[in-house]
Amino acid sequence: xxxxxxxxxxxxxxxxxxxxxxxxxxxxxxxxxxxxxxxxxxxxxxxxxxxxxxxxxxxxxxxxxxxxxxxxxxxxxxxxxxxxxxxxxxxxxxxxxxxxxxxxxxxxxxxxxxxxxxxxxxxxxxxxxxxxxxxxxxx
Numbered sequence: 001x002x003x004x005x006x007x008x009x010x011x012x013x014x015x016x017x018x019x020x021x022x023x024x025x026x027x028x029x030x031x032x033x034x035x036x037x038x039x040x041x042x043x044x045x046x047x048x049x050x051x052x053x054x055x056x057x058x059x060x061x062x063x064x065x066x067x068x069x070x071x072x073x074x075x076x077x078x079x080x081x082x083x084x085x086x087x088x089x090x091x092x093x094x095x096x097x098x099x100x101x102x103x104x105x106x107x108x109x110x111x112x113x114x115x116x117x118x119x120x121x122x123x124x125x126x127x128x129x130x131x132x133x134x135x136x137x138x139x
Contacts, residue, residue, distance in 0.1 A: 013079035013087050020075060020091030024068050027095070031061040031102060060102040067122055068098065074129040081136040090125045097121025 001009070038054045039045070048054035071094045079087050101118025104111075 009083065010079065012084040013082065014076075016084040016087035016091060017072070017075045017079045020087070020095055021072050023095055024072060024098070027098060027102075028061070028064055028068065031057070031064055035061055056105055060105045063105070064098055064102060071122075071125065071129075074126070074133065078129055078132055082132060086132070090129055093121050094125040097125070 034057045035054070038051075038057050039049075042049055042051050042054060044051065044054060048058055071091075075087055075091050075094075078090060097118045097120070099118070100114045100121060104113065104115025104118055107114065
């Protein structure tokens with residue numbers, strides 16, 4: 001592979017990382033804004049004020065914050081070794097999983113299907129990324 005080909009390969013892979021990172025940032029902002037709106041509506045300055053609705057939106061945000069950074073770091077490292085389509089499959093599944101999980105948490109009846117499917121679509125890209133990165137490191 002020439003230097004130009006390698007540069008094009010990595011540029012496309014990192015553009016894929018940029019897409020999923022940008023969408024994740026917007027999603028985190030959206031989740032954060034839901035908390036702010038809920039606090040204004042319920043007149044709560046700090047915490048959840050004992051309101052289950054606010055507890056749920058806060059946990060949806062917290063859960064996203066717990067998973068998204070690790071996923072984005074893994075996507076960036078995957079982009080060093082693998083092509084843009086691989087990054088898109090991993091990033092897209094993970095992002096869809098986070099959206100479904102947050103939506104599922106907002107449902108009254110729990111456990112909601114969206115929440116469970118969201119966790120599956122979070123775990124599978126994590127496992128796949130781990131496998132790909134270990135493979136890249138060893139072989």
